[in-house]
């Protein structure tokens with residue numbers, strides 16, 4: 001009985017850490033995914049942990065490197081944040097030190113930039129807020 005209690009505590013502690021980390025990323029407009037390293041679908045504890053994160057919390061949970069690569073490539077910058085051109089057409093001569101992104105790196109549309117003394121952000125009307 002003691003090992004199952006220990007496992008349950010471990011899951012709770014791990015779950016809190018994951019949820020806390022994702023909440024901090026979401027607070028600054030960053031999307032994140034949970035990757036379960038060395039996931040074994042034949043292990044009941046792994047399956048229940050995955051189901052807990054995905055079903056109870058609605059988190060995106062990945063269990064393979066290929067799925068993680070696809071997820072990452074799907075979010076890679078497609079446009080230059082300074083000039084809005086596709087990244088394959090920009091030679092980075094548009095980059096200026098301390099200047100903010102003025103274009104969405106996903107679609108190349110001009111973004112609305114908000115500045116405050118401690119933070120700045122940019123909002124694309126299609127892709128929402130992301131840190132500039």
Ligand SMILES: [Zn+2]
Nearest residue numbers: 080083090094
């Ligand atoms: Zn550029």
Ligand SMILES: [Zn+2]
Nearest residue numbers: 104107124127
């Ligand atoms: Zn966009």
